[in-house]
Amino acid sequence: MSDSGDAGDGAGRVDDETLEAVQSALIEWYENDHRSYPWRETEDPYEILVSEVMSQQTQLDRVVDAWADFLERWPTTEELAAADRAAVVGFWSSHSLGYNNRAKYLHEAAKQIETDPRFDGDFPETPAELEDLMGVGPYTANAVASFAFNNGDAVVDTNVKRVCYRAFDVPDNDDAFETAANRLLPDGKSRVWNNAIMELGAVACTKQPRCDTAGCPWREWCHAYETGDFTAPDVPTQSAFDGSRRQFRGRIVRTLEEYDELALDALGHRIRVDYSPDGNHGRDWLEGLLSDLVDDGLVELEERDGDDGTERIARLRR
Missing domain, CATH: 1.10.1670.10 (Helix-hairpin-Helix base-excision DNA repair enzymes (C-terminal))
Incomplete structure (x- = not known):
């Protein structure tokens, strides 16, 4: 080749x-x-956007149930825009969809459609307009424009x-x-x-x-x-999920969704059985994960005075 x-x-x-x-x-x-997927049976741009965001680096067969559950809970951009961000991120993590930023961006995109005067509640139809939505790049924009409106590249x-x-x-x-x-x-x-x-x-x-x-x-x-030459283009390989920082960031989100807020050591023990405050997988390691989630706008930290002195509290950002 x-x-x-x-x-x-x-x-x-x-x-x-x-x-x-x-x-x-x-x-x-x-x-x-061809393979049958429910998002191939609809021309609703919101439903298609949800499927496209969910299926990024996720096997399609795993997306089917999550997609149906998501749309049952938030069937329109209006309802998703009005939802609590922590609930959306918690849903994403509980369904093992990976990269919780996608949930945040999807939530923000729904809010844009509903509140941004450029859209005024109407779903954008062209690739260029769709790229104005949070987290929507050229690939997703073309996919939604194509599958919903038949006018993509x-x-x-x-x-x-x-x-x-x-x-x-x-x-x-x-x-x-x-x-x-x-x-x-x-x-x-x-x-x-x-x-x-x-x-x-x-x-x-x-x-x-x-x-x-x-x-x-x-x-x-x-x-x-x-x-007979079936070589293929070089494709970057995705790092292993098990034991990755991505896996533990997801555990943090799911745990905070369940407990609302936790002190750091209490959180650490709930996400990792070998957590030790002063160990290799201790406070410094946990602080690094939380720092990523704070930068992503998913988690917030608070210093709080307690009986044993000042402690840091983590919670999902609302």
Whole structure:
């Protein structure tokens, strides 16, 4: 595979006649059979935004129940905006969705939609408008614009990069991937197309390709299928969750949701069985985790006089 070149390489070399055949083949393949998820059955932008935020680096099958529970509790942006932030963060952590900042940003985005005069209660519809929402980057903005309003640009995730790299020999370069993905996108069909190309990468053009068993519709044009070279772009690996600072930050949030507020040592003993105030996983370690959560606007600390002197109290920020 190529690892350099300008953004016009790859899919840009597909002529118009072949491009139309490539587009039709993928859409037909997707519409004939694809995985069923509830957010694929709705065009409600709020419901789709919740699904997109939840599914970032989280397996889709794990998101299904959390998504349904979240929308049952906060079915509209109005109700989410009026919710207590600690309750939203607590929900996120209790459902093991990871990165509690996402819950904070989703809550803030709902408040923006309801209170910001630019939106005045109306959900933004274009990628540019959606990127004005807290925590919404280009990928999520395009996804919501596509799946809710059918007016997005190409969505470029890890699956799409792998498909473009293998099928059309697109260079391992972000600009090249974006150019190629938008070249492939049929006009006026971003909803079905972005779903279809991500599905292709998720079930057929996987790390270990399943070209024939999954009936990949692009085999006749695919560079990798022709050459047998199924290498893929370099993708950063996510650090292990077990034992990570991220895991313990989540435990802090869940514990404070249950106890409302706790002194630091009491909190430490509840989140880690080997917690020892003066040990390797003691107050200094706990203070570092809490500092991260304070910076994220999720936790607040208070100095309080007690019988044994001054102690620090941690609570979720309301």
